[in-house]
Amino acid sequence: MPAAALPTQAAPSMATAGPASARTSEPGLLPSPASSAAPLPAGQCYLAAARGADPRAITGAALAAIGGIGRFVRAGDDVIVKPNICVDYREPEYAATTNPQVVAALVELCLAAGARRVRVMDMPFAGAPQAAYARSGIAEAAEAAGGIMEIMNPAKYREADVPDGRDLRSVSIYQDLLSADVVVNVPIAKHHSLARLTLGGKNLLGVIERPGLIHANMGQRVADLVSLVRPTVTVIDAVRILIDNGPSGGNLGDVREAYTVIASHDIVAADAYAATLFGLTGDDIPYVRKAAALGLGTLDLSSIDIQELDL
């Protein structure tokens, strides 16, 4: 059951973006007041989508457009990069796991900004973490960039209240996610038969002890989880996207090359933008809609300052 017919290559709005030109969709409008995200510094866009053949380059460009990594990472910070490494049996070309070059680029940027350490972690839902880290290509790329692959330790989950949650009142969560100075959320955009799409919000299931709990009333509970974690910045890997048979895929025929990386401090806006790559809107994804309703970001892409870059 395909999630959606995919527009050729990328979102229609991108077709108008000239090479290396920055286009501001609504120059007059600043972020919606409903957003709880950090205030936007002058001269930087709210959300950037960079397109090009080199995953590292477009990751860097997207981050630069939203104000550079220095906007989020300060010298001495403890940084966690949270990619999607869902299984131990898929190589990166199947678009089941986050692109290793995108992860590596982020690790490098954080370290260059003076981060004390940059840890990369996820809890796969099938297979051993070590095997998943290796097969995804993320271990090699992230470690070469200076990152530390952390196998998530069962002793480090703690029950935490979710003060803003509507359904999820408390959850056992990996403590480091809450104590780190910076959390960089790096999902890969892909199909999911219940959530419709796995994007920034759903990527956070990997940091709680029992992700199975989230499968009931998923829309609200993912939104509640977002309200607890509040990642510092969300960088969506849409270099390759999986349009059917997610989350683990396995058919190259289900993979589309969108060559895009989306970055924003606003997880809801980033998810809403990524949904357009699948011919959907943020409103079509229950957890994105509910997260917006909780005031965690904006769904209205016409109200924010978006830069689309072609490299």
Added chain:
Amino acid sequence: MSPRWLRRLRQISQVVVFLTFVALLARAVAHRPGALWADLFTRLDPLLMIAASLSGRVFLSGLLLAAGVLLLTAALGRVWCGWLCPLGSLLEWLGPRPDRRAGRRASGCHKQPPERWRSAKTLLMVVMLVAALFGTQALSFLDPVTIMNRSLATAIGPALRHAVFAAEAFLYRFDALWVPLDALHRSVVAPLFQGVQPVFEAGVPIALFLAGLVALNWWATRFWCRYLCPLGGLLALVSRRALLRREAAAGCAGCGQCASACPVGTIDPQKGFRSDPAECTVCLDCLPGCTPGSTRFRFRLPERRAAGAWEYDPSRRQVLLAAAAAAAGASLAGVEPVTRRTPARQIRPPGASTRAFDALCTRCGACVRACPTQGLQPCLLEAGFQGWMTPRLVPRLGYCDYGCTACGQVCPTGAIPGLPLDQKRRARIGLAAVDHNRCLPWAYGVACIVCEEACPVPDKAIQLEVVETTGAEGEPVLLQRPTVVQALCIGCGVCEFKCPMGGEAAIRVHAPTEAGL
């Protein structure tokens, strides 16, 4: 070299071999290249290799390694038992202290088992090999290498991991300790234990069996090695002709130090402190206590002739009876229902169905250890008495990982073929079925797609059919219901493992069809 140093050398050998054994087993997990060495000790074990070759009607390459052990025994006697065997070492270390032993024997309050029991191990070996000839290795679970593999993999290792993680979880409650604990976990704990906490249905019985062997040490030291070990029985037969033998020489003062030091009790004061080369494990414990000058106990290379008969040597009649018992047992195996129909929940490791699995499997437990999800479990009676301790997949406890070929890599006999990953992914080990009476969407109208989400087959062997049903308030609701596509399902069981129903899953994997689909 002085006697004391020789003994020290032996103790070092025991420690090194034991640690090697544990290290090989600890490394034998799915994604480690060292997994191939996990079967080294099984291949060195002549009893297992002969039994598996006879039973499976194949020539196993391990026979060559095992022949080396037999040659070593023919030259030096039962050095395997005294210097190398990991179970023998464990039983030696966990036995009573030597001084107390001597004291208890001197006080006369301690009655040793009758000498004729020593033939039990030889007869057990005969039963095992004759049964193997008839195509069953059901008794291979009594081999010391399989006992150690199994005990470490399903009981000692998991219990140790549980203890370490419990201690760690306690210490993690103190925030100040996180930095050193993270470092410790990263460098030691995670590499050593990794993966998930292993759980085994047979873990407690296996631990009790080993505990029983240890407890017997207090009746007679190395009770298992003296009376029961079938591998010891085979090596005893060979070492009757060993070149290196212990000799009691003239000039002995009769102090009896050697007799009380001998851990297998084969030095007999009634026979001038002579010993049986078939029983002696060449441990050399008799040498250091022997007063210099008054005796010349020594090991020497005598002319090539068999040692004399001992009263406990099995008679021809006993050997024939053992062989007859083995034949009877093998015939009785035909009575078990498992020979007519595969038990519903007997799911063998990938590729096993294409081989004479039951005949080839030595019950060594290497696959159980290597399985990264602990889906492979040693059978209790699920596969009949004849399938005791063979591996089966228990999907509710762990699934067959789509990216893993570990069990086929570590199997020492080829009972589980070493399939490359692409072939293993196509190997059908079972078939899943949705229980419409328990499945959340089917039975209760509650949305759930966890099984479909987890299905690793690229085209999804679980499809979601969208139906319109009525909600609690009478409103129309669109619901996705899972259905298994028989042609695609490989029976890996991840759906059953992930099913969020309490207790038994609402989707379960059963034995593959008999239609050859």
